[in-house]
Amino acid sequence: MHPALSVIIFTVLSGAGYGLFSLVTLLHLSGRYPASGQTELVTQLGLALALITLGLFSSTLHLHNPKNAWRAVMRVRTSWLSREAVCALSFYPFALIYLWQVLQVGVEAGPLMVLVGGIALSLALLTVFTTGMIYASLKTIRQWHTALTPANYLLLGLALGATALVAVHAGFGGRSEGLVLLALGLLLLAGVMKGLYYLWIREVSGPSLNTATGFTQARVRLLDQGHTAGTFLTREFGFDPGAGRIRRVRLGVFGFGFVLPLLLMGMVLGGGSSLWLAPALMSALAGIGLERWLFFAEARHGVMLYHGLQRT
Amino acid sequence: MRLGLVIDLDTCVGCHACAVACKQWNTSGTTGPLTDESPYGAAPTGVWFNRVRHYEVGDYPHTKTVNMPLSCMHCDDAACVTVCPTGASYKRREDGIVLVDQDKCMGCNLCAWACPYGARELDPQDGVMKKCTLCIDRIYDGALAPEDRQPACVITCPAHARHFGDFDDPDSAVSRLSRERGGRKLMPELGYEPTNTYLPPRSAPTVPTADVRRGSLMSNVKDWVNKAIAR
Numbered sequence: 004m005h006p007a008l009s010v011i012i013f014t015v016l017s018g019a020g021y022g023l024f025s026l027v028t029l030l031h032l033s034g035r036y037p038a039s040g041q042t043e044l045v046t047q048l049g050l051a052l053a054l055i056t057l058g059l060f061s062s063t064l065h066l067h068n069p070k071n072a073w074r075a076v077m078r079v080r081t082s083w084l085s086r087e088a089v090c091a092l093s094f095y096p097f098a099l100i101y102l103w104q105v106l107q108v109g110v111e112a113g114p115l116m117v118l119v120g121g122i123a124l125s126l127a128l129l130t131v132f133t134t135g136m137i138y139a140s141l142k143t144i145r146q147w148h149t150a151l152t153p154a155n156y157l158l159l160g161l162a163l164g165a166t167a168l169v170a171v172h173a174g175f176g177g178r179s180e181g182l183v184l185l186a187l188g189l190l191l192l193a194g195v196m197k198g199l200y201y202l203w204i205r206e207v208s209g210p211s212l213n214t215a216t217g218f219t220q221a222r223v224r225l226l227d228q229g230h231t232a233g234t235f236l237t238r239e240f241g242f243d244p245g246a247g248r249i250r251r252v253r254l255g256v257f258g259f260g261f262v263l264p265l266l267l268m269g270m271v272l273g274g275g276s277s278l279w280l281a282p283a284l285m286s287a288l289a290g291i292g293l294e295r296w297l298f299f300a301e302a303r304h305g306v307m308l309y310h311g312l313q314r315t
Numbered sequence: 316m317r318l319g320l321v322i323d324l325d326t327c328v329g330c331h332a333c334a335v336a337c338k339q340w341n342t343s344g345t346t347g348p349l350t351d352e353s354p355y356g357a358a359p360t361g362v363w364f365n366r367v368r369h370y371e372v373g374d375y376p377h378t379k380t381v382n383m384p385l386s387c388m389h390c391d392d393a394a395c396v397t398v399c400p401t402g403a404s405y406k407r408r409e410d411g412i413v414l415v416d417q418d419k420c421m422g423c424n425l426c427a428w429a430c431p432y433g434a435r436e437l438d439p440q441d442g443v444m445k446k447c448t449l450c451i452d453r454i455y456d457g458a459l460a461p462e463d464r465q466p467a468c469v470i471t472c473p474a475h476a477r478h479f480g481d482f483d484d485p486d487s488a489v490s491r492l493s494r495e496r497g498g499r500k501l502m503p504e505l506g507y508e509p510t511n512t513y514l515p516p517r518s519a520p521t522v523p524t525a526d527v528r529r530g531s532l533m534s535n536v537k538d539w540v541n542k543a544i545a546r
């Protein structure tokens with residue numbers, strides 16, 4: 004699949020934003036946010052909303068007819084993209100009331116704050132889940148058609164959010180072993196899940212050129228695609244980075260996305276300066292950006308069978 | 316009704332006439348234009364609803380060239396419709412035709428991602444998705460002669476490899492053809508329940524030779540000698 008930059012930016016940034024928002028809200032409402040001042044809380048929530056909004060804005064860039072984007076809420080009953088749009092939109096009023104309450108009332112969580120915060124938190128997680136389901140629901144792409152896809156989206160969003168959370172906390176001079184441990188745990192879990200995903204997609208399954216053409220009892224090979232130059236299909240689905248590039252990018256995913264930030268967090272836990280959490284965030288963002296590129300780049304669409312692939 | 320096509324892989328000669336006729340009819344029809352980019356350049360590209368690809372089946376020397384036209388299968392369980400967030404893609408209850416309402420489409424490409432048959436192409440100029448309509452603006456046009464109320468690809472096919480009709484009617488030509496010739500669906504394992512059906516090539520009948528020539532006495536002796544003496 005062609006990796007569209009706007010979609011990569013959208014899923015990484017808004018995933019991180021929703022992760023950050025839900026973790027901050029959860030910690031705050033349950034009274035576990037360590038000694039948070041109002042400014043810090045507002046900064047965390049503001050950053051989360053900024054990331055989410057930037058991501059959603061980027062997502063509209065890949066629409067070829069954005070003037071009809073408002074119609075995306077029309078098919079909630081069947082379409083995961085529609086569900087994502089509805090979740091993402093209904094998140095805003097609750098999130099904004101929550102933020103406004105924190106600004107007005109302060110860090111003491113009242114009943115209204117718990118109510119709107121709780122709803123916003125659920126909608127944030129639901130949005131990330133629906134994003135994953137957009138891809139997981141496509142039977143045409145076996146690398147995506149698995150429950151591991153929404154699991155990856157959720158865990159990676161939470162892990163990035165947690166990394167951002169500890170970095171901002173450190174920026175305010177805070178130092179909390181518990182928070183860093185939480186971020187470390189989530190990042191580790193997300194990394195293991197991604198590793199499982201990479202193992203899972205090695206298993207070849209699904210249609211072949213034989214079932215695609217109906218000739219299941221003999222070898223089939225492409226003689227001619229019927230066109231001399233590219234088509235919409237080859238441009239959209241024909242991208243193939245090659246095994247070598249996939250291997251190298253995977254090293255980057257694990258190196259920048261998980262190993263380096265985990266080491267930096269370990270250093271902080273071992274008594275190092277909390278400022279190391281900023282480069283940890285940068286590294287995790289870069290690594291998970293690569294992860295998202297690869298998520299698209301190594302997915303092979305069934306229509307490529309008609310263009311000569313034997314298996315996807 | 317469940318309207319669709321039967322495509323005969325036995326007689327299809329791979330001439331692309333159906334694809335060209337489709338392009339011609341639809342680019343000036345209700346779904347048009349089917350935009351082309353650099354049509355006279357080095358790498359011409361554009362929107363087509365029907366594409367013909369060519370395959371080789373079997374291993375030498377038992378190979379066969381198979382030409383395979385592919386267009387929308389007007390699937391019973393059309394995931395392209397399920398995933399569409401705007402409601403632009405829809406399947407007509409009355410005849411099963413899958414259409415895109417271009418006034419509602421936001422050009423997100425998701426339906427093209429959901430289609431395993433490559434039947435949907437985005438028109439970059441208009442920013443909306445376009446696809447085969449089964450020539451809905453021909454088949455219901457009462458002003459046309461009855462034999463012309465068929466998709467352009469079917470009418471134009473010089474090999475009569477394309478047939479149009481109602482699969483819900485067991486006596487229609489398409490139902491009979493697919494029943495008698497063992498019609499196949501493509502990628503049935505995905506569960507899209509495509510309507511269009513492909514007829515496999517007939518196995519070539521063996522040409523009987525037994526009664527071709529009554530041998531003369533001379534040739535019979537020759538045959539006997541040839542058989543009897545190991546070379």
Ligand code: SF4
Pocket residue numbers: 386387388389390393394395396413429430431432433434435446507509
């Ligand atoms: S062939 Fe593709 S576009 Fe046509 S109905 Fe089936 S899934 Fe939809």
Ligand code: SF4
Pocket residue numbers: 398399400401402403404415419420421422423424425426427443444
């Ligand atoms: S490209 Fe248009 S028709 Fe296709 S899913 Fe998106 S909005 Fe629906």
